[in-house]
Amino acid sequence: MNNVNATPALQISDLHVEIRRADTWLPILRGVNLSVAPGCIHALVGESGGGKSMVAKAATGLLPQAARISGGSICIDGKDVTQWSENQWRTLRGGAVSMVLQDPMTALNPVRRIGAQMADVLRAHTDGKDIETTLVGLLEQVQLREPQSVLKAYPHQLSGGMRQRVVIAMAWACRPRLIICDEPTTALDVTVQKQVLRLIHRLAGDGQGVLLVTHDLGVVAKLCRSLSVIHAGRILEEGSVEAVFAQPQHAYTRALLAATPRFDRPEHTLLPVDDDLIDSLNAQARAYDSERGVSA
Amino acid sequence: MPAGSVADNCGRTGFLLVRRTMNPLVYLKRVLIAIPTLLGVGVVVFVLMRVVPGDPIAMMIAPGASPQDIQNMRAMYGLDKSIAQQFVIWLSEVLQGRFGTSITFRQDVLTLIGERLPATLELGGVAMLLAVLLGGAAGLWSAARDGGWVSNLIDALVAVIQSIPDFLWGLMLMLLFGVLLPWLPISGRLDPGLSQQAGTGFLLIDSLIHGRAELVKSLLLYMLAPALSLALPVAAMLARVLKASMQEAMSSDYVMLARLKGMSTRHVLLVEALPNAVTPTLSLSAVQFAFILGGTVLIERLFSYPGIGSLAIDAVIGRDLPLIQAIVLTFALLFIAINIAVDVLVVFLNPRLRGSANT
Amino acid sequence: MADAQPVSVCLRLRRNPRVLFGSFVCLLLVLTALLAPWLAPQDPGQQELMASFEKPLLFGYAASDFALPNYWLGSDNLGRDVLSRLIYGARIAMLVAVISATLAALLGTLLGALAGFYGGRIDSLISRMVDVWMSFPPVLLSIVLVSVLGTGLWSVIAAIVIVDWTRFCRVVRAETQAQAALDYVVSARMLGMRSWQILWHEIRPNVMPLLITLFTLEMGVAIVVEAILSFVGLSLSSGAATWGGMVGEGRLYVNQAPWLMVFPMLLMMLAVLGLNALGDGLRREFDPVLTR
Numbered sequence: 001m002n003n004v005n006a007t008p009a010l011q012i013s014d015l016h017v018e019i020r021r022a023d024t025w026l027p028i029l030r031g032v033n034l035s036v037a038p039g040c041i042h043a044l045v046g047e048s049g050g051g052k053s054m055v056a057k058a059a060t061g062l063l064p065q066a067a068r069i070s071g072g073s074i075c076i077d078g079k080d081v082t083q084w085s086e087n088q089w090r091t092l093r094g095g096a097v098s099m100v101l102q103d104p105m106t107a108l109n110p111v112r113r114i115g116a117q118m119a120d121v122l123r124a125h126t127d128g129k130d131i132e133t134t135l136v137g138l139l140e141q142v143q144l145r146e147p148q149s150v151l152k153a154y155p156h157q158l159s160g161g162m163r164q165r166v167v168i169a170m171a172w173a174c175r176p177r178l179i180i181c182d183e184p185t186t187a188l189d190v191t192v193q194k195q196v197l198r199l200i201h202r203l204a205g206d207g208q209g210v211l212l213v214t215h216d217l218g219v220v221a222k223l224c225r226s227l228s229v230i231h232a233g234r235i236l237e238e239g240s241v242e243a244v245f246a247q248p249q250h251a252y253t254r255a256l257l258a259a260t261p262r263f264d265r266p267e268h269t270l271l272p273v274d275d276d277l278i279d280s281l282n283a284q285a286r287a288y289d290s291e292r293g294v295s296a
Numbered sequence: 297m298p299a300g301s302v303a304d305n306c307g308r309t310g311f312l313l314v315r316r317t318m319n320p321l322v323y324l325k326r327v328l329i330a331i332p333t334l335l336g337v338g339v340v341v342f343v344l345m346r347v348v349p350g351d352p353i354a355m356m357i358a359p360g361a362s363p364q365d366i367q368n369m370r371a372m373y374g375l376d377k378s379i380a381q382q383f384v385i386w387l388s389e390v391l392q393g394r395f396g397t398s399i400t401f402r403q404d405v406l407t408l409i410g411e412r413l414p415a416t417l418e419l420g421g422v423a424m425l426l427a428v429l430l431g432g433a434a435g436l437w438s439a440a441r442d443g444g445w446v447s448n449l450i451d452a453l454v455a456v457i458q459s460i461p462d463f464l465w466g467l468m469l470m471l472l473f474g475v476l477l478p479w480l481p482i483s484g485r486l487d488p489g490l491s492q493q494a495g496t497g498f499l500l501i502d503s504l505i506h507g508r509a510e511l512v513k514s515l516l517l518y519m520l521a522p523a524l525s526l527a528l529p530v531a532a533m534l535a536r537v538l539k540a541s542m543q544e545a546m547s548s549d550y551v552m553l554a555r556l557k558g559m560s561t562r563h564v565l566l567v568e569a570l571p572n573a574v575t576p577t578l579s580l581s582a583v584q585f586a587f588i589l590g591g592t593v594l595i596e597r598l599f600s601y602p603g604i605g606s607l608a609i610d611a612v613i614g615r616d617l618p619l620i621q622a623i624v625l626t627f628a629l630l631f632i633a634i635n636i637a638v639d640v641l642v643v644f645l646n647p648r649l650r651g652s653a654n655t
Numbered sequence: 656m657a658d659a660q661p662v663s664v665c666l667r668l669r670r671n672p673r674v675l676f677g678s679f680v681c682l683l684l685v686l687t688a689l690l691a692p693w694l695a696p697q698d699p700g701q702q703e704l705m706a707s708f709e710k711p712l713l714f715g716y717a718a719s720d721f722a723l724p725n726y727w728l729g730s731d732n733l734g735r736d737v738l739s740r741l742i743y744g745a746r747i748a749m750l751v752a753v754i755s756a757t758l759a760a761l762l763g764t765l766l767g768a769l770a771g772f773y774g775g776r777i778d779s780l781i782s783r784m785v786d787v788w789m790s791f792p793p794v795l796l797s798i799v800l801v802s803v804l805g806t807g808l809w810s811v812i813a814a815i816v817i818v819d820w821t822r823f824c825r826v827v828r829a830e831t832q833a834q835a836a837l838d839y840v841v842s843a844r845m846l847g848m849r850s851w852q853i854l855w856h857e858i859r860p861n862v863m864p865l866l867i868t869l870f871t872l873e874m875g876v877a878i879v880v881e882a883i884l885s886f887v888g889l890s891l892s893s894g895a896a897t898w899g900g901m902v903g904e905g906r907l908y909v910n911q912a913p914w915l916m917v918f919p920m921l922l923m924m925l926a927v928l929g930l931n932a933l934g935d936g937l938r939r940e941f942d943p944v945l946t947r
Contacts, residue, residue: 062552062555062556090558090559091558093555093556093557094557094558094559095558098556098557099553099556101549101552101553101556103549106548106549106550107553108550108553109550109554109568109571109572110572111571111575112567112568112571120554120557120563121557121558124557124558124559125558167553170553333783333786333787333790334790336783336787337787337790337791340787340791341799344799344800344803455932455935458931459875459927459928459931459932460924460927460928461876461879461927463879463882463883463886464879464920464923464924464927467902467906467920468920470906471913471916471917471920474909475909475910475913589792590791590792590793590795591792591794592792593792593795594794597887608792608795608798609795609798609887612795612798612802613887613889615802620799623795627790627795628790628791631789631790632790
């Protein structure tokens with residue numbers, strides 16, 4: 001299952017991304033290194049605005065119009081996609097790389113039936129035979145009962161948990177090499193979160209690489225084998241979950257862990273991440289920029 | 297078989313089924329509410345026209361008629377009674393389907409309107425179709441090329457076109473095709489040389505059904521200038537609304553997900569975004585149809601197109617009371633019917649509203 | 656949006672091209688209307704039967720007789736100077752536009768605010784009235800009204816106001832309803848403020864920007880309706896110079912003297928475009944959420 005020597009599903013090397021803001025280019029990602037091995041669930045952890053979503057977008061070729069890759073490379077399943085055009089990306093998306101979005105309420109088209117929306121990706125990337133059977137099979141895999149009725153239904157007729165399962169099923173449909181989950185449980189009820197996480201864990205045993213973008217360390221602990229910690233577009237620490245959680249090397253990682261509520265330790269107090277720490281991290285980021293000769 | 301542990305509650309088991317039927321009671325209620333509105337319209341028109349200075353009888357009486365003749369005429373048209381009495385009589389007549397006799401045309405009003413209404417409806421229909429096609433195309437094109445110079449150009453044109461009311465468009469087109477480029481006829485409904493299809497008066501539909509090509513062509517040519525005048529401002533508004541709705545749809549999560557599935561831009565625009573953008577636009581179009589019908593009053597007169605609109609102005613000037621009342625009631629009825637149809641359309645198009653007991 | 660400083664608002668408006676264009680046109684029209692007696696080269700009613708159908712000098716045509724005064728935009732069938740008539744026509748257009756828009760705004764806003772704020776039976780009554788009103792084709796209604804009220808400036812104004820007040824009413828009602836449901840109004844009520852105080856002090860500032868836009872729109876509508884009525888022959892007495900009247904008369908001679916119809920039409924279009932641009936630009940400024 002976890003073949004360390006196999007080609008990584010995702011390999012990001014020294015990635016630099018800038019965004020255009022009123023005549024200047026602001027650095028968003030500063031030399032990001034990340035790799036996701038096949039069969040492995042790798043977490044990308046950090047605060048909002050730390051660059052997690054940008055990494056996810058870069059890995060799917062959906063960087064905003066105003067952004068550009070100014071250095072480094074992205075390889076998906078061994079293919080260098082850094083300079084790929086939209087047409088080339090389109091062959092990859094859905095088939096080799098897919099994404100699970102955060103909010104299941106808005107991720108599905110309200111005026112199309114579930115079956116139609118799911119069939120899209122199959123028609124685009126497979127030979128299009130036996131679509132209905134495949135779809136029913138997919139829905140059963142994500143543990144949706146009455147799959148026939150679900151296929152005929154409209155999104156507003158399903159609950160949030162059911163919708164997220166549909167989105168996950170769509171992402172898994174063509175057995176892509178890389179699946180990116182962007183905060184897949186944040187918009188769900190706590191009880192539903194647990195089920196969805198279990199589902200992701202189960203499905204990931206199939207040889208795909210999963211990049212889990214999240215700010216919730218609890219999720220990371222339950223689900224992931226390895227993680228990277230990102231702040232201000234720089235990877236501060238990475239390693240296996242056990243190692244990092246037991247012995248966090250970077251002050252920021254320690255602070256994040258300390259900020260996570262621990263209900264098993266009643267005497268544990270919640271500590272917010274220290275402002276000074278953040279300031280010093282931002283200063284380091286700016287120093288990095290000036291070293292590279294980039295004006296901020 | 298689905299694995300899943302017993303504790304794995306995959307959501308509600310019996311979720312709502314789609315109910316294809318819409319609740320008919322709601323529409324009955326709307327129709328019932330419409331009746332007092334119609335009545336209100338009738339009262340207003342009735343009172344207004346009775347207050348108008350100017351005696352219709354005096355206008356049409358031959359010089360040298362004796363006071364007795366005038367008195368007889370008055371009685372014939374029921375103008376010698378009090379306003380309240382006249383209203384009651386008129387109402388009871390109307391409910392029996394009798395709308396009286398036109399003073400200026402000396403014909404039964406209902407027949408007169410029946411002869412002319414199809415022409416106006418056809419004109420309105422063609423204008424609406426033009427508006428939807430032109431406006432839809434412009435809005436879609438502008439949305440597809442959003443941010444580029446094409447889009448900006450279309451937006452600017454649309455803004456200008458929308459600002460110019462149908463009356464001015466009518467004058468411009470009349471000037472254009474009447475004087476500068478005599479490509480289109482600017483008067484009448486049909487080439488006088490062609491023989492008409494006897495029947496319902498819906499000449500366009502009749503000739504289409506019977507496959508009379510020259511007739512269809514002639515009808516459409518004569519309709520083009522007036523229909524365009526009516527259509528252009530509405531088309532511009534539809535273009536704007538469609539573009540805005542498309543922009544909103546294109547920035548949604550489900551469009552991003554569609555892209556993530558590897559769907560082409562064409563698919564995203566037409567299959568994902570457009571069905572969502574179309575609903576507000578379509579219900580707006582239906583409302584605009586009412587305005588188009590209202591605009592026929594002036595445009596028909598301008599182009600001498602023989603519909604009920606062209607009757608209206610002359611009827612007012614000639615104080616032709618029975619005719620005016622019938623015309624106004626006809627328009628009011630049409631407006632109300634359109635509004636109800638719009639509501640039905642909105643519910644039909646939006647899967648979320650079907651099967652709900654609320655309006 | 657609270658009461659922004661007028662100066663900063665004006666500076667911001669200066670960058671908006673629509674507002675610039677619209678204001679320019681508006682200013683031009685207002686100045687023309689005010690300064691008509693000094694601007695017009697000739698008396699608009701002066702008939703010069705020897706000089707009928709003079710071609711416009713502005714377009715390089717030579718005058719038929721050098722003894723005649725300069726007809727920059729030509730003369731009509733009675734030898735009246737088109738330019739002067741256009742200038743005086745602007746007067747009437749502006750007068751009608753401003754007065755009708757103001758009165759329509761007052762009436763519509765009042766009823767709309769009452770309907771939106773109090774709801775209930777007042778709202779039902781007013782809404783029903785609006786429904787009945789909007790079941791009439793507007794052109795027809797205005798023609799009927801002018802027949803009732805007779806010709807003349809005030810009849811035209813009254814007709815426009817009576818036909819189009821619903822435009823203001825609907826919008827103000829919706830906006831007032833929305834505002835009245837907001838917390839600040841609820842708390843104002845609880846503090847014991849009287850309804851009219853709330854309406855005037857709290858709700859009015861929020862509805863104002865919308866009103867300004869509608870006002871400019873209404874002015875455009877008024878100009879067009881006046882033109883339609885003149886065209887049909889129902890506006891002022893045929894001696895007076897109105898744009899619509901000029902178009903109506905010009906239509907009769909469109910083959911020999913197309914300029915008689917074209918110039919008033921162009922001016923009308925300019926006025927309407929300018930007013931609409933102004934209204935649109937103002938609306939964009941005050942409501943940045945709207946993409947339209």
